[in-house]
Amino acid sequence: MSLLSKFEQHYIKIKGNRWYWLFSIFCRVSLAYAFIVAGLVKIVGERFASGLSVIHPMGSYLEALHHTGYYYTFIGIAQVVAAILLLIPRTVTLGALLYFPIIVNIWILSYALRFDGSFMTAPLMVLANLFLLVWNYDRLRYILPFKSFSNLGIYIKPKKYSNKFPFLFFTGVLTTTVLVVVFFVFAHPIMPRNSLKDCNMQFENTANNKETGLTFCECIHIEGKPLDACLEEFKNSSSN
Template identity: 50%
Template sequence: MTKLEQYYYEAKGNKWFHYFTVCCRVALAFGFIPSGIVKIMGERFTALPANHPLGHYFDALHQTGFYYTFIGVGQLLTAILLIIPRTALLGAIMYFPAILNICILAYATRFEGTRITTLMLLANIYLLCWDYERIKYVLPFKRSNTEIDAAKKKASTSKFPFAFFGGVLATVVLVIVINIFIFEVRPGNSLIECENGCVDSKYPKASKEFCNCIYNQGKPLDKCLEEYKQAKEKEK
């Protein structure tokens, strides 16, 4: 951990890491502001049709009354805390369970937003790591003052961290590529989008039946996936 702390304090003294941190905070904040305002105003959050797997969820959430408003207030408050430097850590801590839930929900419903929610989650984790010095006291690691003081002695630098930003770029590309191949079939955001995806599918007929099952019949995602597997076997 001493070597990791050495790298951490080197990063804390680098202006490029500071710029990247600010960008992450602002980007995450603006990711919550619009959705928070929509919920506070009591409007439906998304244009997804009611028969879409995630549309089912949002419709039910919209009918929860003041709980729906409470979520919007929480998102807006979290965004404001992220933007203010003094409260940025509190905002990052509050943001984490929310974006983790959203990310898992996106994957569970095969939503097209899996890419952006994954990147938002990773950015949030980065912000938590950025404030490691402030949250390390709740972590189960022992630190001697000598080791910590030695790690802090590294001089500040303005050298551009090519390795770090190269890793960031590689991570973004990896998330996009993985999300292209992780699911064999997705419901898309509309019936037209779903059917357009059937053109390049190995099993176009089975894919169209899947889209019909989701949007026209309104069956649950698991049921439609089961029927898709059966139709795929017939099409082979």
């Protein structure tokens, strides 16, 4: 039996389990809610994360994006459309496909700028989106580069779901969530944070680097220099 055949057998079992189905609904609703909120802000013309200073690395990006006119509105419309498609059972697959490149872009942007607002939530949203893509494998497989397809067809919702609780799967979900949180807390020794006060607080109990740390925060929140430049200055000051 090929690896693909084994996967499809396991896939059928998963699709017939009530707990996996409920988890898919949770992913759809939570992802849709996040994009509806974010998208409507853009559609009405308000700057996203308006409380963030325009000299903050992320604030500077969002300010520039806000001034791109109808492109900014277009992003908001795309987010709301993706959210609505996720909420409609017949269009979930299309919604997940549209959602994916947008949320991956947000994830990479958040990581690059170490933005507290979505540094932790964005990767979790990417994983939830990936789950939905796999959940809709029966529809997506026709655009995959397979030489031939099995007779799986489009999966039909069973009249009665299996109620067996998938402990291994949800243990994996919980473990992954914890690892993402731990990574968020310990991935970077310093973060720009969203305000000068919050930035300074991370250096309060670090006697050796307190002065250079405060200088780093001023570099971000007062001087408005790029994150890489401030990190380089911090590194040079710490090594002296």
